Amino acid sequence: MSVKVEVHQQFPGIYCVSFEKKKLATKNLVPERDVYGERLVKYLDVEYRIWDSYRSKFAAAILNGLKKVPIQPNHKVLYLGAASGTTASHISDILGERGHMYCVEFAHRTIRELINNVCLVRSNMSPVLADARLPEQYLSLVEKVDDIYCDIAQPQQAKVLADNADIFLKAKGWVMLAIKARSIDVTKKPLDVYKQEIDTLKIRGFKIEDVVFLEPYDKAHAMVIGTWK
Amino acid sequence: MKTTIVVCVMGVFGFGEVNKIIDVVLFPKDSKEIANILDKIETGSIIGELNALIKNLQNKGYGVFIFENSRLAKRVSEKLSINVDVVIPSESGEILRGNLDKYALDVGFVKHSDEIYDWVHNVSMELAKIKVRNAAKKRDLLIIQAIQTIDELDKTLNLFVSRVREWHGLSFPELYRLVEKHEMRISLINNLGRRENFVFENLKREGVSLKKAEQIAKIAQASMGVKLDDDDIDQIQKLCKSMLVLYTVRHSLERYVNTMMEDIAPNICVLAGPLLGGRLIALAGGLTNLAKMPASTVQVLGAEKALFRALRSGARPPKHGIIFQHSLLHDSKRGQRGKVARALAGKLTIAARVDGFSGRYIGDKLKEDLKRRIDEIKEDKKLRLLKEKNHVRKS
Numbered sequence: 054m055s056v057k058v059e060v061h062q063q064f065p066g067i068y069c070v071s072f073e074k075k076k077l078a079t080k081n082l083v084p085e086r087d088v089y090g091e092r093l094v095k096y097l098d099v100e101y102r103i104w105d106s107y108r109s110k111f112a113a114a115i116l117n118g119l120k121k122v123p124i125q126p127n128h129k130v131l132y133l134g135a136a137s138g139t140t141a142s143h144i145s146d147i148l149g150e151r152g153h154m155y156c157v158e159f160a161h162r163t164i165r166e167l168i169n170n171v172c173l174v175r176s177n178m179s180p181v182l183a184d185a186r187l188p189e190q191y192l193s194l195v196e197k198v199d200d201i202y203c204d205i206a207q208p209q210q211a212k213v214l215a216d217n218a219d220i221f222l223k224a225k226g227w228v229m230l231a232i233k234a235r236s237i238d239v240t241k242k243p244l245d246v247y248k249q250e251i252d253t254l255k256i257r258g259f260k261i262e263d264v265v266f267l268e269p270y271d272k273a274h275a276m277v278i279g280t281w282k
Numbered sequence: 283m284k285t286t287i288v289v290c291v292m293g294v295f296g297f298g299e300v301n302k303i304i305d306v307v308l309f310p311k312d313s314k315e316i317a318n319i320l321d322k323i324e325t326g327s328i329i330g331e332l333n334a335l336i337k338n339l340q341n342k343g344y345g346v347f348i349f350e351n352s353r354l355a356k357r358v359s360e361k362l363s364i365n366v367d368v369v370i371p372s373e374s375g376e377i378l379r380g381n382l383d384k385y386a387l388d389v390g391f392v393k394h395s396d397e398i399y400d401w402v403h404n405v406s407m408e409l410a411k412i413k414v415r416n417a418a419k420k421r422d423l424l425i426i427q428a429i430q431t432i433d434e435l436d437k438t439l440n441l442f443v444s445r446v447r448e449w450h451g452l453s454f455p456e457l458y459r460l461v462e463k464h465e466m467r468i469s470l471i472n473n474l475g476r477r478e479n480f481v482f483e484n485l486k487r488e489g490v491s492l493k494k495a496e497q498i499a500k501i502a503q504a505s506m507g508v509k510l511d512d513d514d515i516d517q518i519q520k521l522c523k524s525m526l527v528l529y530t531v532r533h534s535l536e537r538y539v540n541t542m543m544e545d546i547a548p549n550i551c552v553l554a555g556p557l558l559g560g561r562l563i564a565l566a567g568g569l570t571n572l573a574k575m576p577a578s579t580v581q582v583l584g585a586e587k588a589l590f591r592a593l594r595s596g597a598r599p600p601k602h603g604i605i606f607q608h609s610l611l612h613d614s615k616r617g618q619r620g621k622v623a624r625a626l627a628g629k630l631t632i633a634a635r636v637d638g639f640s641g642r643y644i645g646d647k648l649k650e651d652l653k654r655r656i657d658e659i660k661e662d663k664k665l666r667l668l669k670e671k672n673h674v675r676k677s
């Protein structure tokens with residue numbers, strides 16, 4: 054079977070792999086190592102990791118036509134809710150050796166996996182065991198960043214994101230928020246939840262640049278991209 | 283004059299009113315040590331570097347100290363009785379965090395600005411590990427409570443099991459031997475009550491196997507026990523109902539201990555199982571305590587009475603404490619138990635140290651090693667017996 058890997062037309066650091074179907078991929082920063090069982094493919098002596106859009110909301114958003122991917126090579130990124138590193142590892146690939154990412158996660162069981170399986174071999178990822186609702190607790194560890202990616206699946210996720218942006222986001226920085234409609238409020242319709250979270254971002258000083266729904270990859274999820282007004 | 287104190291991975295910085303560095307005290311260049319220091323600062327400890335910085339700044343005439351950490355500010359004002367203020371984030375902090383690599387070069391923490399990210403990475407790894415460990419440390423106290431509750435529930439339930447055996451036994455004494463599992467028997471009595479109701483159909487509905495149901499029904503019919511009134515059986519059933527609730531609590535506690543043990547002590551868990559592992563932690567008074575014990579102590583944990591008796595009277599010391607509950611031990615031959623106990627305690631000690639201090643997972647290897655050692659012990663014994671036989675024959 055012939056595999057072909059091409060640079061994504063719009064987004065630096067992201068690649069398109071075509072075999073049976075078109076898939077996204079990132080250049081593997083740590084060759085021969087997968088993170089969550091994803092497939093590794095080699096093309097012209099470079100190894101890529103297939104980016105599973107059913108496992109990663111970021112990939113799903115790109116496939117569903119996201120207009121802008123703010124996260125780019127060499128950026129500094131703050132990731133809220135990094136879990137065991139599925140999406141974070143692809144961002145780490147995009148950032149490359151000269152970028153850096155701070156991975157906040159508060160479940161100690163989960164972060165242990167992140168530390169031992171991912172951060173240990175990826176020197177551009179720094180684990181931060183902390184509650185994203187209390188950004189002042191990691192002031193001495195995290196610096197100013199170009200982008201914040203937030204996927205904590207918690208009520209008030211937009212507020213948590215804005216609180217972190219107030220402290221850590223650079224003046225021209227961007228935010229990405231994965232909104233999970235269900236976990237915020239089961240009694241509300243997803244559309245109302247999206248609107249409510251997006252309004253919070255606007256009130257806190259963000260201009261919304263794009264909103265993409267993640268069906269069929271993820272139910273009741275949307276990805277919102279914003280930047281400081 | 284006002285100064286702003288900012289902490290970062292490099293050290294503690296004192297900024298002046300126009301956000302210029304006035305003084306800085308760098309941390310020792312060791313990521314583990316830096317992580318320890320940051321952990322202490324976060325919880326409000328006034329570490330040496332900070333003390334030194336504050337002294338220097340006071341000597342330079344600064345009287346008001348602005349912090350980005352309210353807990354630390356409070357401690358400093360209490361301990362050193364100086365004027366503090368809290369601003370989150372402070373202007374100086376913003377500038378430092380916006381130009382971390384430049385400052386790292388300026389204050390001479392690194393020779394090349396890229397290197398600061400190796401420090402950030404290594405320090406954050408160490409700090410996260412410290413926090414995972416601390417989180418686990420506090421959780422072992424919860425495990426201890428849960429384990430002790432399980433043991434108390436078992437005692438209580440056994441007491442009640444004997445009571446029900448006697449009480450309900452007045453009417454159906456054979457039931458005790460017919461249904462061996464206590465919980466099942468109690469549930470049958472709760473649902474069926476009187477001996478007359480122990481008929482095939484009912485038993486089948488309660489999930490008793492067909493063969494067993496037939497047997498019980500037959501014996502129930504022929505039983506010589508006394509007849510109970512409604513009121514009599516009612517009282518017994520009330521007791522059984524409460525017991526069933528306690529059994530549910532026990533099962534749920536066991537699941538709780540399982541997941542917690544896998545979380546905080548995965549290595550002990552594979553070697554000893556969650557319950558025995560939890561009991562060892564409970565007897566030691568915590569995971570850290572267990573991790574500090576020599577193997578010889580772990581071997582007799584839970585047999586303290588026998589140990590002290592032995593020390594006093596010169597009798598033989600006990601070979602094992604609670605680790606006797608391990609299947610490897612009570613399945614092995616009497617003469618080998620001492621050796622097996624020593625081998626098991628040795629591996630458990632290693633497991634406890636890893637769980638308590640580094641948190642890596644080496645359980646599979648430990649288990650493998652232990653198995654090999656036990657096989658050796660068994661082989662040894664066989665060889666010796668063989669030799670002895672030959673010896674006897676010769677003489």
Ligand SMILES: C[S@@+](CC[C@H](N)C(=O)[O-])C[C@H]1O[C@@H](n2cnc3c(N)ncnc32)[C@H](O)[C@@H]1O
Nearest residue numbers: 134136139140158159160184185186204205206
């Ligand atoms: C939906 S998962 C994230 C999945 C991940 N972004 C990925 O795609 O690989 C949400 C994570 O956020 C974490 N989380 C939730 N609330 C948090 C908080 N307040 N602070 C830090 N982490 C949090 C959870 O423990 C969980 O691991």
